[in-house]
Amino acid sequence: MSSTSRLRIAVSGLHLGENCQPGPGVIESLREALGDSIHVIGLAYDALDSGLHCRNLVDEAYLLPYPSVGVDAYLNRLFAIHAECRFDVFIPCLDVELPVLVASTKELGARGVRFVAPTADALARRSKDRLPELAHACRVATPETLTVRDVTSLANAGLRLGFPMVVKGPYYEAEIVYSAAEAILAFHRLSARWGLPLLAQEFVVGEEYNVVALGDGSGDMRGAVSMRKTMLTKLGKAWGGMTILDEDLTDTAARIVRELKWNGGCEIELMRARKNNQIYLIEFNPRFPAWVRLATRAGVNLPLGLLNMALGRAIPIYSVPRSGVWYIRHASEAFGEIADLEAVLSGGRRRPRESNS
Amino acid sequence: MKETPPDIQRLRVLALSETGFVFDPRTGHSYNVNAVGIMMLEGLKAGLSQEEICSNVRKSFKTGDAEIEEDLSAFLRILKEHGLTDTRGADSPKESVL
DSSP: OOOTSEEEEEEEEESSSSSSSHHHHHHHHHHHHHHGEEEEEEEEEEEEEGGGOTTTTTTTEEEOOOOGGOHHHHHHHHHHHHHHHOSSEOOOGGGGGHHHHHHHHHHHHTOOOOHHHHHHEEEHHHHHEEEHHHHHHTBBBBBOEEEEHHHHHHHHHHHOOOOOOOOOOSOOEEEEESHHHHHHHHHHHHHHHOOOEEEEEEOOOEEEEEEEEEEEESSSEEEEEEEOOOOOTTTSOOEEEEEEOOOOHHHHHHHHHHHOEEEEEEEEEEEEEEETOOOEEEESSSSSTHHHHHHTTTOOOHHHHHHHHHTOOOOOOOOOOOTOEEEEOOOOOOOOOOOHHHHHHHHSEOOHHHEEE | OOOOOOOOOOHOOOOOOOSSHHHHTOOOEEEEHHHHHHHHHHHHHTTTOHHHHHHHHHHHHHOOOOHHHHHHHHHHHHHHHHSSSSSSSSSSSSTTOO
């Protein structure tokens, strides 16, 4: 099948490093369902994003600037890529992309860039600093969370929440700290990397469960898979997990999706406290997680549903996911020549797969 | 039998293989039990009384009544510690794999 007759899908978030991004899991889920009938265009933010150099993952790839560089610069580059390679659908896979994309929905639509996104209001309501408000509206418990803007407010948070507590970046990363001294170190590490404000959160002892879900924008959750993390990285990210069937988790996720009328993919991080078995809402991520392919393997291909939503097609009717399906992440190397770097850094584009082989 | 009957709702959903591999689909935890454990767990899942379970074990393993009752009591305690009978989310299982 020629690349021009195939459905052309642009996917971002390609890096599989210590903090794995969702793009590869989304692409592999779509390939499992659609095989060679899709042509995948990878959108990378760094010349060394690993997925950019994986020949079997993306058919071609482009480099674009982070939205933080400036909305105009970001959109202009996205439109230039679209003009050059014409993708039918864009599946953004990073948190930082969504505010720009949601704010530019009309302009993107006018240029023929189709994508699925939540409303600006829903996106704002799930942000880390507004999580207690959302949890209250959904009748879900959440750990007490305080905004931290400086070392003084960090110290006050430590006095109020006690230790251990969790210090979190505004978008990514969290550290469990066991003393005021550790809290200050975490504050400087996280604020240097992600900016301010940070969040200080009560530490709930229990087991962490994550739910990946697809909302259709009307309040209905069209598919969901729960998993228990079985292996964690130093950053607390899942390196291994297993699907489970727990109606309490699914019901909690459905309440949150309904409250937000969430449109698109999401990951809901929950904790079942050891002390009272209560479910706590820890975080709501506005895109599929890196482990989304586990859901596909459990029989619920959510990226396929999202793609159908973007194309205006019916979302598949998902069956109950299989429990006990597990994964363990396997790190491997992507190789390249200096010419590959030159192409990306000078031309902003990795050559199409056909011309590489 | 001195123990009160356990709440077996959670036991009913456990998957139990003939090799003694037990999987809890609600938490993702897994365990291993020996041949006696398989028989006890099957009995509990089926809603048998503790007397009936002990009787079944006695027929298969030719062990004294007191020892069987002791083993069943210990087994029930372990199930409870792992949150598999009338409590949830107890301490993390020590024999969990993966």
